[in-house]
Amino acid sequence: MKKQILFATVLLISTLSVTAQKKKDLLDEINKLRQELKTTKAELNDSRKKEKATLTQVATMETQVKDLKETNASLLSNMSNFTELSNQKAENLKKSQDIIKEKDKQLLTIDKALTGKDSTNLAVFSAFKNALGGDNIKIKGGTIYIILPNTTLFGDNDKSFKVSDKAKPMLSKIATTLNANSKLHIKVEGNSNALKLDGKTLLDNWDLSARQAASVVRILQNDYKVDPKRMEALGKSEYATEGIETATRIIIDPKFDEFYGLIKDSMKSDSKG
Numbered sequence: 001m002k003k004q005i006l007f008a009t010v011l012l013i014s015t016l017s018v019t020a021q022k023k024k025d026l027l028d029e030i031n032k033l034r035q036e037l038k039t040t041k042a043e044l045n046d047s048r049k050k051e052k053a054t055l056t057q058v059a060t061m062e063t064q065v066k067d068l069k070e071t072n073a074s075l076l077s078n079m080s081n082f083t084e085l086s087n088q089k090a091e092n093l094k095k096s097q098d099i100i101k102e103k104d105k106q107l108l109t110i111d112k113a114l115t116g117k118d119s120t121n122l123a124v125f126s127a128f129k130n131a132l133g134g135d136n137i138k139i140k141g142g143t144i145y146i147i148l149p150n151t152t153l154f155g156d157n158d159k160s161f162k163v164s165d166k167a168k169p170m171l172s173k174i175a176t177t178l179n180a181n182s183k184l185h186i187k188v189e190g191n192s193n194a195l196k197l198d199g200k201t202l203l204d205n206w207d208l209s210a211r212q213a214a215s216v217v218r219i220l221q222n223d224y225k226v227d228p229k230r231m232e233a234l235g236k237s238e239y240a241t242e243g244i245e246t247a248t249r250i251i252i253d254p255k256f257d258e259f260y261g262l263i264k265d266s267m268k269s270d271s272k273g
Contacts, residue, residue, distance in 0.1 A: 124181050124252065131173040144252040146174065150192065153248055154212060158194040159202060161211035163219050171216070174250065175224030186220075186231045187251040188213045191240035210235025212248060 125139045128146065136147045153167045154160040163171070178186060190209030194202075202208050213233035220226040240249075 146250040150246045189234045189249040193238040193246045205237040
């Protein structure tokens with residue numbers, strides 16, 4: 001009897017132990033399934049977000065495809081017009097090239113004429129430089145300038161318009177070079193800045209500078225036989241470009257009417273050739 005009770009007790013304890021272990025295993029399994037469910041829900045949410053983004057991209061791409069189709073249709077419809085325009089542009093381009101070639105020939109003619117004129121001016125400039133020396137002669141823009149202080153031409157009296165004797169040897173050298181180059185045009189430009197003019201003998205600096213320029217022209221004409229038709233006398237008053245120190249400028253220009261005629265004749269010859 002005791003043995004039976006002991007056996008039953010052992011069996012009961014074993015049964016309870018097995019049941020407890022199974023319960024623990026079951027709880028562990030439930031927890032595992034809950035964790036897997038939580039993970040699955042998170043992955044599902046991510047998948048839904050990605051699906052939404054993908055749908056948005058698809059919609060955008062569909063819009064772009066639609067726009068591209070419309071653009072392609074427009075391009076195709078205009079292709080014939082583009083072809084016609086291209087042909088017209090090709091014809092216009094040929095005309096433009098012909099015009100450019102003609103202009104290039106004209107520019108070459110002008111360049112040759114300018115080169116020849118520049119060479120002449122440089123030769124004249126060198127002649128004046130050799131005759132006069134010093135820094136009172138310069139060339140700018142194809143024009144030669146001889147700048148003579150008024151004290152050199154008219155003495156220390158700033159109201160004088162009579163050429164001094166000491167200036168005549170220098171004017172003689174200028175005249176010699178001018179006479180050796182008979183096609184040059186000459187402008188004598190007076191620049192005065194005298195003070196306290198009496199208003200009778202000399203009205204103002206315009207009057208004085210014009211008389212000073214005329215005096216130089218007169219000496220070149222009468223004393224040194226420079227052709228008066230080649231000369232002009234200009235008065236610049238106190239408004240000239242030589243600053244406070246007044247000076248008279250002898251400006252030696254090319255004859256632009258003859259220069260133009262030369263270019264015109266050269267162009268006619270080139271067009272015939």
